[in-house]
Amino acid sequence: MILARAVRIAVVVGILGLVVTLALAFRRDPHDIRTGSVNKPAPAFTLERLDGSGRLALADLSGKVVVVNFFASWCLPCIQENPALVRVFERYRGSDVIMVGVDFQESRDTGLAYVRRMGIGWPTVGDDDGRVALSYGVFGPPETFFIGADGIIAGRHIGPIDEPTLVNAIEKLRAQASSR
């Protein structure tokens, strides 16, 4: 009798737990997936710039807010999000915010042609063997990572990003950096 009652209580608790879990899961933004790389130091990289002007190392951007955007010319959502990236780049040009584009799974010539066509003014690099994308846990472009001045990945956005999301994430990191 006591056992059956305990089982009944366990069933009710289990159902309640399921409802709470589902409610919390549905409230979360599906673009903001907390995979392994979030809240951890950003994996270091040194990659060739697409325009052939040398190499770019993430370590050289230490102390700045860095927005790393994985893109490709064959990726339609990348074309869709590009105007927002361009506006945000212009907004923070010359500030403590640096944007870096990482070309995903394509030749440098194709990537460079896309960069010129789309009016991308921020530094872009080629991830020839995909190692950087794998170290960041990228599923596919477009994906955007927000790295704080402390070098920690504070957030990631999967899929095309809009201007308010970019500005909110950047401002949060700038506020953190100025309060340190």
Place this chain on the structure above:
Amino acid sequence: MSGRVFVAIAIFALAAAVVFAARPHEATSEERIDQITSELRCPVCQGLSVKDSTSETARQMRELVAQRVREGKTDTEIQAEFRAAYGDWIFLSPPLTSWSALVWLVPVAVLGAGLILVAGRLRRVDLPASPEPTASQVAALRERVIREEATEG
């Protein structure tokens, strides 16, 4: 007698062959790469392992695993590298050491709770054992049998 000896030798030889075949041996690099990539989920596929996928991402992941094996990294170290980037999601079978273990444990717990519930119900519906007849009932029955025998006799 010689027949029995022949059968015994044959059984012994068979057992020895099985033991020899099943002996633990050090996996080759290729076997290790196959094993590790068969447990990793291809990030751009639907339920396919990195080993089975033909996508560019899976090819790059296989190359990375092969390089790490050549560098002398252990399987655990290689798996940890992918976990650091993608979390436990990257493994086709959720490990038992994290929250994803609930995927394995919850069905077992629910099954156990169900069995306990069913056992409790079955015990409750069992018919009560029929009570022993009282002395007066036995005496009445005896009298009835004697009466019926006398009537028939």
